[in-house]
Amino acid sequence: VTSARAPHSIDERGLDAVARALKQCMRGRVERELPLARYTTYKLGGPAALYLEPADASDLRTAATVIQDSEIRGLAVLTLGRGSNVVVSDEGWPGVVVRLAGGFADIAADEGEPETVAVGASATLPLLANWAARRGLSGLEWGVAVPGSIGGAVRMNAGAHGSDMAATAVGATVFEWPGKAPVEREADDLGLAYRSSSLNDGDIVLRARVHLAADDEGAIRARMETFRRHRATTQPGAVQNAGSTFKNPPGDAAGRVVEAAGLKGFRVGGARVSELHANFFMAPAGATAQDVFALVQEVRARVNDAFGVELEPEVRFVGRFDEPAARGAEVVGR
Ligand SMILES: Cc1cc2nc3c(=O)[nH]c(=O)nc-3n(C[C@H](O)[C@H](O)[C@H](O)COP(=O)(O)OP(=O)(O)OC[C@H]3O[C@@H](n4cnc5c(N)ncnc54)[C@H](O)[C@@H]3O)c2cc1C
Numbered sequence: 001v002t003s004a005r006a007p008h009s010i011d012e013r014g015l016d017a018v019a020r021a022l023k024q025c026m027r028g029r030v031e032r033e034l035p036l037a038r039y040t041t042y043k044l045g046g047p048a049a050l051y052l053e054p055a056d057a058s059d060l061r062t063a064a065t066v067i068q069d070s071e072i073r074g075l076a077v078l079t080l081g082r083g084s085n086v087v088v089s090d091e092g093w094p095g096v097v098v099r100l101a102g103g104f105a106d107i108a109a110d111e112g113e114p115e116t117v118a119v120g121a122s123a124t125l126p127l128l129a130n131w132a133a134r135r136g137l138s139g140l141e142w143g144v145a146v147p148g149s150i151g152g153a154v155r156m157n158a159g160a161h162g163s164d165m166a167a168t169a170v171g172a173t174v175f176e177w178p179g180k181a182p183v184e185r186e187a188d189d190l191g192l193a194y195r196s197s198s199l200n201d202g203d204i205v206l207r208a209r210v211h212l213a214a215d216d217e218g219a220i221r222a223r224m225e226t227f228r229r230h231r232a233t234t235q236p237g238a239v240q241n242a243g244s245t246f247k248n249p250p251g252d253a254a255g256r257v258v259e260a261a262g263l264k265g266f267r268v269g270g271a272r273v274s275e276l277h278a279n280f281f282m283a284p285a286g287a288t289a290q291d292v293f294a295l296v297q298e299v300r301a302r303v304n305d306a307f308g309v310e311l312e313p314e315v316r317f318v319g320r321f322d323e324p325a326a327r328g329a330e331v332v333g334r
Pocket of ligand 1: 078
């Protein structure tokens with residue numbers, strides 16, 4: 001399981017002092033111990049030790065400089081988009097959370113080349129897909145019902161229905177924390193591959209550039225409608241889950257494998273495998289992030305026992321989780 005790690009000992013006084021300093025010099029939002037659950041589709045997870053919502057790129061740079069010059073410079077930085085591919089630990093994130101909001105949502109076509117579009121990292125895939133459709137630009141129809149931000153979509157190389165970000169991305173503007181000025185990276189420099197990229201935790205995507213193709217608006221909308229309808233009947237919506245839990249193993253579908261292992265509806269604590277789609281793991285009210293983690297581990301183990309297939313999580317676990325061995329007694333079947 002990809003588990004982002006952060007230092008365990010935090011200097012609370014140092015964090016308070018830095019938060020005060022940032023409130024003086026940042027135009028965006030600065031909070032201590034802000035609960036993150038509301039910013040994730042799972043609606044799970046504890047607080048961020050230090051939460052920042054920079055107003056724009058220069059505000060982000062100010063924050064990075066102040067933190068870099070302070071005693072909390074070593075704290076891990078987590079970028080949060082729409083929280084639709086993460087499970088945040090019940091204990092929260094003991095470092096800095098950077099969440100890009102309204103100041104990073106612009107979408108604009110290139111003046112000389114209208115098929116090339118620059119889009120801010122906090123714009124969502126459905127928003128961008130609809131923006132493009134209105135202008136007769138094709139290439140992002142697959143994103144019409146994927147609830148992520150452009151930043152998260154670049155980082156994960158999100159994709160569906162046979163396409164992905166890599167198919168249209170030509171580059172991105174990246175702030176390499178605690179770097180000075182953002183850098184322009186060409187697509188080749190983003191390492192986009194199946195649900196992954198070469199971006200590190202400190203690489204904050206501020207903007208992406210995509211190259212689309214002119215097409216008939218009606219045809220684009222028809223494709224979007226087909227994708228939307230397919231999802232509505234085969235997947236639970238964007239509540240209490242984070243989309244596909246596992247990447248598809250080579251030549252197979254993770255949901256098929258989990259279902260074949262008899263695990264549809266399987267539960268650990270309050271978390272359960274969706275009855276509708278076995279690669280979606282649900283966390284209804286009362287479930288914890290730890291329950292989701294333990295369910296993922298248990299399903300992996302059972303699928304491995306049954307078929308010798310190693311499933312790799314696509315969902316990212318952030319913060320501290322207990323290895324399930326310590327929780328074996330709490331594992332509950334259906
Ligand atoms: C109902 C549902 C359906 C889904 N369907 C699909 C699908 O069909 N295909 C698919 O690929 N995914 C799907 N997903 C997963 C998810 O929507 C995508 O992975 C999406 O791209 C994540 O974007 P986000 O903004 O929510 O990222 P987050 O969940 O906030 O973050 C995901 C990762 O990206 C990083 N990140 C976020 N923003 C930035 C940034 N600005 N710069 C750098 N790193 C950043 C985070 O640190 C984290 O590592 C689905 C999710 C749900 C809930």
